[in-house]
Amino acid sequence: MEEFVLRFLIGGAVISAFALLGDVLRPKSFAGLVGAAPSIALATMGMTIARHGKEYAAIEARSMVLGATAFSVYAYLVSRALVRYRRSTMATTLVLMPVWLGVSLGLCWILLLR
Numbered sequence: 605m606e607e608f609v610l611r612f613l614i615g616g617a618v619i620s621a622f623a624l625l626g627d628v629l630r631p632k633s634f635a636g637l638v639g640a641a642p643s644i645a646l647a648t649m650g651m652t653i654a655r656h657g658k659e660y661a662a663i664e665a666r667s668m669v670l671g672a673t674a675f676s677v678y679a680y681l682v683s684r685a686l687v688r689y690r691r692s693t694m695a696t697t698l699v700l701m702p703v704w705l706g707v708s709l710g711l712c713w714i715l716l717l718r
Contacts, residue, residue: 607651614647670715674707 645668652661681703685696 610647610651614650666715667712670711671708674704674711677707678704 649661649665649668652664678700682697682700685691685700686693689696
């Protein structure tokens, strides 16, 4: 339980720092662009290194990269579908959600074959 509280506090502090930086810099969307996920990932990686060591953290980091790659594919397809078909945002994101899962599992499977 304390690990989740620590992640929350570290992530919140980093997000707040990016929000303050985003208020100072232009465009204002800077804070939202780089705020949440990277800060939570950094907090998680720091705690993983402290608790389990560098080797375990390297495996976790690789998993994060695969998940981020799968998300990028998903986000690209969602944006293309929204522009091309002009459907509901909610429906488009839900219908394409299996793409994210499929790409994630596919990348993991390819990695395990090595």
